[in-house]
Amino acid sequence: MDATNHQIRLAARPTGEPVPSDWAHTEEPVPTPEDGQILVRVTHLSLDPAMRAWLDDRPSYIPPVGLNEVMRALAGGEVVESKNPGFAVGDHVTGVFGVQEYAISDGRGVQKVDPSAVPMTTYLSALGMTGMTAYFGLFDVGALKDGETVLISGAAGAVGSMVGQLAKIKGCRVIGIAGGAEKCATLTDELGFDAAVDYKVDGWSRGLREAAPDGVDVFFDNVGGEVLDAGLRRLARGARVVICGAISQYNSGQPYGPKNYLSLLVNRARMEGFVVFDFANRYAEAGAEIAGWLRAGKLHSKEHVVTGSVGDFPATLPKLFRGENLGKLVLQIGKD
Numbered sequence: 001m002d003a004t005n006h007q008i009r010l011a012a013r014p015t016g017e018p019v020p021s022d023w024a025h026t027e028e029p030v031p032t033p034e035d036g037q038i039l040v041r042v043t044h045l046s047l048d049p050a051m052r053a054w055l056d057d058r059p060s061y062i063p064p065v066g067l068n069e070v071m072r073a074l075a076g077g078e079v080v081e082s083k084n085p086g087f088a089v090g091d092h093v094t095g096v097f098g099v100q101e102y103a104i105s106d107g108r109g110v111q112k113v114d115p116s117a118v119p120m121t122t123y124l125s126a127l128g129m130t131g132m133t134a135y136f137g138l139f140d141v142g143a144l145k146d147g148e149t150v151l152i153s154g155a156a157g158a159v160g161s162m163v164g165q166l167a168k169i170k171g172c173r174v175i176g177i178a179g180g181a182e183k184c185a186t187l188t189d190e191l192g193f194d195a196a197v198d199y200k201v202d203g204w205s206r207g208l209r210e211a212a213p214d215g216v217d218v219f220f221d222n223v224g225g226e227v228l229d230a231g232l233r234r235l236a237r238g239a240r241v242v243i244c245g246a247i248s249q250y251n252s253g254q255p256y257g258p259k260n261y262l263s264l265l266v267n268r269a270r271m272e273g274f275v276v277f278d279f280a281n282r283y284a285e286a287g288a289e290i291a292g293w294l295r296a297g298k299l300h301s302k303e304h305v306v307t308g309s310v311g312d313f314p315a316t317l318p319k320l321f322r323g324e325n326l327g328k329l330v331l332q333i334g335k336d
């Protein structure tokens with residue numbers, strides 16, 4: 001193919017929030033697939049808080065992105081050339097294609113999707129890693145029982161907005177923590193949460209106490225830091241604290257450790273972290289159930305779509321750390 005592939009590469013390891021000089025915009029000819037490979041035109045990039053962790057040169061559940069490498073990203077796209085019998089030109093797919101316009105893949109880890117059933121953005125959201133994280137974090141790690149009280153931080157984000165709706169499907173009382181009146185109103189008025197607490201308001205933890213006077217059975221934490229501490233104060237006896245993420249800490253060199261951990265002892269509670277990839281052999285099961293709830297109108301895939309080019313990635317990623325997204329943040333490339 002006689003065209004140019006625009007890419008975003010990691011130029012420097014950020015300290016704190018990534019800044020434009022941490023990225024390099026590069027271009028090279030679009031590669032030609034070899035036997036067994038496909039060429040994918042990337043149409044949608046998934047923007048994830050975990051991307052920040054991938055930029056640090058320290059051990060994690062996945063190796064860091066190397067300097068000068070194309071930035072790692074989950075993405076959706078269309079097969080434009082195929083030398084792999086498992087894929088045809090025109091197939092729509094998701095996979096780890098990176099922040100670039102065209103990607104070569106041998107097909108491993110690539111899923112075919114049907115954008116005539118739901119939009120590509122939903123395959124990166126409710127039916128993608130976001131949905132899997134909410135589903136397995138809440139039902140398996142959180143061991144949710146019908147009718148319990150659930151507290152969710154980062155509740156208006158991609159994972160949080162799903163967790164709350166899944167808990168409502170199970171007849172639970174659901175309380176969300178989010179930044180700002182608009183996000184809190186979306187949780188209660190649109191997504192069916194029973195209460196929402198704005199953590200940016202002084203004395204907000206009082207609101208938490210009022211919303212959950214008898215404590216919470218599951219605390220699904222996406223935020224960490226002081227928000228985790230405030231939630232720990234609200235545990236009911238036998239509570240499960242699900243450590244899904246700690247976005248408030250990703251840009252800080254030295255994470256804030258929880259002060260209120262003795263609440264686990266007093267309340268005979270447990271706190272457990274997880275990585276969604278460990279549930280990969282059950283994604284199909286979760287996907288089928290989530291798709292059913294979407295079809296039935298019981299679940300809404302909340303998505304925040306920014307349209308632009310791969311060159312807009314460096315300016316779009318920080319939205320996650322500034323609370324500028326409501327639902328799953330996706331960068332749509334061009335008009336697809």
Ligand SMILES: NC(=O)c1ccc[n+]([C@@H]2O[C@H](COP(=O)([O-])OP(=O)(O)OC[C@H]3O[C@@H](n4cnc5c(N)ncnc54)[C@H](OP(=O)(O)O)[C@@H]3O)[C@@H](O)[C@H]2O)c1
Pocket residue numbers: 047048049050129130133154155156157158159160177178179180183222223227243244245246247248249274275276277319320321322323324325326327328329
């Ligand atoms: N364990 C796993 O396998 C796994 C998989 C996927 C995601 N995760 C984790 O799940 C969490 C949510 O991910 P997501 O994709 O759904 O992102 P997201 O919640 O859609 O986006 C980030 C949101 O976090 C909030 N936030 C940012 N900085 C904050 C701060 N300093 N204090 C409090 N809130 C802050 C903002 O909302 P406000 O406006 O409300 O502040 C922002 O909109 C992240 O921690 C992520 O790392 C874990």
